[in-house]
Amino acid sequence: MTQFSFTLSATDGAARTGVIHTPRGEIRTPAFMPVGTAATVKAMLPESVRATGADILLGNTYHLMLRPTAERIARLGGLHKFMNWERPILTDSGGFQVMSLASVRKLTEEGVTFSSHIDGSKHHLSPERSMEIQKLLGSDIVMAFDECPALPADDATVAKSMRLSMRWAQRSRDAFGDRPGHALFGIMQGGVTRDLREESATKLKEIGFDGYAIGGLAVGEGQEAMFSVLDYAPGFLPADKPRYLMGVGKPDDIVGAVARGIDMMDCVLPSRSGRTGQAWTRRGQINIKNARHMDDPRPLDEACSCPACRNYSRAYLHHVFKAQEMISGMLLTWHNLHYYQDLMAGLRAAIAAGQLSAFVADFHAQRAAGDI
């Protein structure tokens, strides 16, 4: 029975490629993790998500504790069985979503109380309750309960928030206990301040985790500020453990993050933007609702092997979006997730071949300005 382990197979500069071994399957890194907020990757069947190349999905403590509740999912056999995805699942700890979705929140040292954005009912989250919920869900990779400060915030506020998150990281570790085959990841905070980021990493390493996330980014700071943090922050973390950059991002964010030593990422962008008609391709973005696609017989991307590109024209996709047919969101979500997984496969191969700088140069060269 494989436990949880990370094997690095090659590096190219700060970039790494390898495999995370879990009892439910392998995760090829660098990995992109589709977001499955309410026990579904919207507009996709699980077998379709797998067909795009995904090895792991994300689930969410916040959404699932409100509806249908973690206890109900546990009674029904756990999240994997419930959503018919038997490969690895990583669940976020809920704090980030409380601060961004819930109303009427009260934050104390003990935890956070809030009202559900669905029906206004009152709820409570703490490191201990978050660990209990993620255990009830049965997720393979559990995230420590943290607080992600809203930006812009001054250093004192960021420091105070980071230090609370580090105390919560210790409580998460203590409450998680010893669960063979399951992993607990700590989350680094500290805003865009190097000393605070280093203090956070030092504390997390002292506590000891199976993997380390870089939190507190992709919250409006912009790519330049994010990359300046990623120029040093991954290096503060253990080289032999996976590094997960939370909430990132656009294709060029992903390429830049991988080049700086990130192993795992998640983002709603490919699925959410797919439902609005935004297609991501190797040559840039296409808004399929634009009238110029109305008579275009070409696929979104000649080089893409997804069902949308193999079997449908831009004219068809334009039509079903204008007609608001359900197939529109399905096809563009499938294409976008497939493109993201193709990008990750290209990055993994380039790092393995020591050719990452050539891959990155080609990636940028192919991206025409604006729509194509």
Ligand SMILES: CNc1nc2c(CCc3ccc(C(F)(F)F)cc3)c3[nH]c(N)nc(=O)c3cc2[nH]1
């Ligand atoms: C978009 N930017 C961003 N997303 C961030 C996230 C959420 C990541 C997430 C996880 C699961 C789901 C699920 F819906 F699929 F389940 C959706 C999103 C963060 N999460 C935590 N815990 N700390 C952070 O400091 C943090 C920073 C984040 N920046």
Ligand SMILES: [Zn+2]
């Ligand atoms: Zn495609």
